[in-house]
Amino acid sequence: MTVKILGFSGSSRTDSINVKLVQYALSVAKNKGADVTFVDLKKDVPMPLFDQDLEASSGLPTEAKDLKALMTSHDAFFVASPEYNSSFSPLLKNAIDWTSRPHTENETALSAYTGKVVGLMACSPGGLGGLRGLFHIRDVFQNINAMVVPQMAAIGNGFTAFDDEGNLIDPAQQSMIETLVNQVIKAAK
Numbered sequence: 001m002t003v004k005i006l007g008f009s010g011s012s013r014t015d016s017i018n019v020k021l022v023q024y025a026l027s028v029a030k031n032k033g034a035d036v037t038f039v040d041l042k043k044d045v046p047m048p049l050f051d052q053d054l055e056a057s058s059g060l061p062t063e064a065k066d067l068k069a070l071m072t073s074h075d076a077f078f079v080a081s082p083e084y085n086s087s088f089s090p091l092l093k094n095a096i097d098w099t100s101r102p103h104t105e106n107e108t109a110l111s112a113y114t115g116k117v118v119g120l121m122a123c124s125p126g127g128l129g130g131l132r133g134l135f136h137i138r139d140v141f142q143n144i145n146a147m148v149v150p151q152m153a154a155i156g157n158g159f160t161a162f163d164d165e166g167n168l169i170d171p172a173q174q175s176m177i178e179t180l181v182n183q184v185i186k187a188a189k
Contacts, residue, residue: 006071025121072111100144113141120137
């Protein structure tokens with residue numbers, strides 16, 4: 001069985017180190033035979049701020065439906081997020097909030113997440129690499145019925161962590177991502 005992995009980042013910055021990280025993990029997974037897809041939450045599926053009044057009057061935004069359909073069609077997710085005040089980004093939280101809602105009468109609210117395998121990662125210019133925010137993301141994904149693998153990857157010194165082709169330079173960081181990718185593929189089979 002070929003595992004289908006969707007990767008996305010909670011970063012909205014141009015030239016984001018978290019986007020680079022999730023794309024690097026996807027390239028490692030692809031080299032291991034996984035079918036991989038990357039979606040840019042800001043550019044590909046821009047959504048308004050979650051608002052139940054908007055949902056009640058207009059339903060789910062088209063972009064939320066598109067992202068939810070994409071998520072549903074994959075077995076696993078690689079998720080990277082910058083750390084903001086020891087937590088994760090509002091862009092990622094907004095995407096989770098919209099895609100955790102049902103958009104048809106026959107759909108459960110958490111259908112995009114139930115049974116999905118999630119690999120979490122973060123990259124930051126600081127020494128901890130965004131580690132504190134990963135624990136908050138882990139709690140959210142576990143509470144919405146996803147299975148988060150034990151390994152989490154926090155890449156410090158992010159502005160110098162990648163070469164010009166987007167590959168991690170440090171062998172220890174490469175190994176951390178390799179372990180994460182292996183756990184996600186194994187759990188998703």
